[in-house]
Structure formats: structure tokens, C-alpha cells
Amino acid sequence: MGAVRDSLAGFWLQAVRTARLIIGVPDYDTYVQHMRSKHPGQPVMSYPEFFDERMRARYKSGGGRCC
Template identity: 55%
Template sequence: MSRSMPSPADPRRGLGNLPAKGWRAACWALACWWRASARTARLAIGIPDYDHYVDHMQRRHPDRTPMTRDEFFHERMLARYGKGRSRCC
């Protein structure tokens, strides 16, 4: 490559016509979107989000100790499927 053209790996170049700062913002937005999509998909199929629960407990209930990961999942499964009984009949 000539000296006047930046190399494709040049971080100042960015992505396409985006400057490097815009590229970083686009990557950040994509990462946020991915995390939100993953959380939504987990909730849709019934997998509870333990990290979100711990964060909530620390922010809203600092005086209470959060459940352990195993206790949390056990409690969520009991809440979802009941205590040995069927919800439909």
C-alpha cells in the first residue's frame, strides 16, 4: 500500500466511511442490542437471569442476602412448574 492510504488494519480508519469514534459507537450499540436480545430470548424460553437478579437485589434490597445460583434456579423452577402439580388440570 502507498503511504498516503491507511492500511485496512489502521484503527484511525474506522469501518467504511465511519470514523473510528463512530465505529466504536456502532460496536457498543451492537453489543447492547445483543445482550438485550439474549436476555429476551432467555426469558421467552423460561431461563431466568441470575446476574440480573443479583444486580436488582444489590440495588433495591441491600439489606437482604441474595440466593445462591442453585437456590435461585430451584426457586424459579418451582415457581414455573409448581410443586409437583400440573397447572393445566
């Protein structure tokens, strides 16, 4: 039964990551892994900081238009 649960948990994590990428929210765990391996001397943003920065980068159109 544990193998089925582990398999479902792995599937769920991958589904969540895929959904986040589809809607444009990058994966925080991937960011942390990248920062630790490629930029070890730099601070790592917290999840709220990371999320806010990604949303600003995505929606920084400079204007308030909706269409």
C-alpha cells in the same frame, strides 16, 4: 468501528434477555440489582442457586405428569 461493536453487543445482550424471558428464565442481573437496592441486608443467591430456584418455582406442579 468500536461504536458498531458496542451497538452489536448491546443488541445481543437485549436479545438474550428477551429470549430468557420468553422461555421463562428471569434475568439474574435484574435480580441482583433488585436485591441490593430493595433488600440490602439479605443475602443474594449465586447464579446456580437462582436458576435452580426459578426452575423449581416454574415447574412445581406436584405431580409427574407430562401433559
